[in-house]
Amino acid sequence: MxxxxxxxxxxxxxxxxxxxxxxxxxxxxxxxxxxxxxxxEKTFTDQDVADLLEGDFACVKYxxxxxxxxxxxxxxxxxxxxxxxxSEGRELERWxxxxxxxxxxxxxxxxxGLAEMHAKRFKAAEAAFEWIIDHKPDSxxxxxxxxxxxxxxxxxxxxxxxLERTWETMNKRYPGNNWTKKAxxxx
Numbered sequence: 001m002x003x004x005x006x007x008x009x010x011x012x013x014x015x016x017x018x019x020x021x022x023x024x025x026x027x028x029x030x031x032x033x034x035x036x037x038x039x040x041e042k043t044f045t046d047q048d049v050a051d052l053l054e055g056d057f058a059c060v061k062y063x064x065x066x067x068x069x070x071x072x073x074x075x076x077x078x079x080x081x082x083x084x085x086x087s088e089g090r091e092l093e094r095w096x097x098x099x100x101x102x103x104x105x106x107x108x109x110x111x112x113g114l115a116e117m118h119a120k121r122f123k124a125a126e127a128a129f130e131w132i133i134d135h136k137p138d139s140x141x142x143x144x145x146x147x148x149x150x151x152x153x154x155x156x157x158x159x160x161x162x163l164e165r166t167w168e169t170m171n172k173r174y175p176g177n178n179w180t181k182k183a184x185x186x187x
Contacts, residue, residue, distance in 0.1 A: 004050040007060045010070065010089065016058035017087035023115055024089070025057035028071060028081040030064050035098030036080045046101035052108055057084070084115040092118045103139075106132055110141045113148060122156035143179035146170055150183065160186075 007013045013024045029036035043049055053059050064071045064079055074083050074091065084093040092115035099107055113128030129152065132145035150166025153159070163186035170180040171187070 003047060004044045004053055004059060007058060010060055013058040013060040014087050014089070020058070022056060022058050023092065023112065023119075024085045024087065025053060025059045026070070026074065026083040026085065027059065027061040028064050028074070028076045028079055028083070029061060030079045033079040038098050039080050039104075043099065043101050043104045046104075049101050049104055049108075052105055056108075056112060082111070084111055086119060106136045106139050106141045110145055113145065113152070117148065117152055117155070120155075122152045125152040126156065137173075143170060143174040143177045146174070147179040147183055150186070 007016060010024070010026070013026075016022065017024050027039075029039070044053075062070045064076055073089075074081070074094075076083075078096050080098060081096050082094060083091055085091050093111045095107055095111055109128045109131045113125045113132075116122070116125035116128060126149060129145040129149040132139065132141055133149060136142055146166065146169065150163050153162035153166075163183075167180075167183040167186040170177070170183045174180045
């Protein structure tokens with residue numbers, strides 16, 4: 001059903017994450033969930049999605065009704081749920097809901113960037129946000145990616161001019177957007 005190669009346990013994902021310096025992506029799903037079915041049948045069978053996930057993550061999936069301990073551990077209330085963790089299982093980022101392949105790829109880059117920021121790996125975060133800015137500048141995720149790109153640059157360098165330039169760029173490119181309004185503090 002899926003071209004994506006899944007690891008069979010969190011322990012296997014953890015070991016891979018340690019040896020490869022990857023993050024872990026946990027996919028929680030339910031057999032009765034239409035969004036999960038579409039994710040499995042349409043999104044995960046897309047070769048670009050599979051390549052991105054296998055390249056950047058140690059991937060493991062759990063059925064919420066069969067793997068209740070993991071479901072409870074990560075407080076999964078809705079499916080599909082995607083959780084990015086470090087190799088110790090500490091949650092760094094999450095999102096919920098079905099997305100078709102193109103939008104899923106954009107969401108993965110955004111969530112990966114945020115997870116890398118939480119892990120204080122600012123260069124990796126910058127690369128994830130930059131992908132969205134360069135490849136999907138008109139996507140719904142682009143203003144948020146641009147905002148956090150400024151934050152990552154500032155945290156990486158300590159140079160507050162990155163924040164001011166971020167606001168200026170956002171004010172021109174995304175006027176009126178909520179992320180631009182948040183960046184106005186840097187004007």
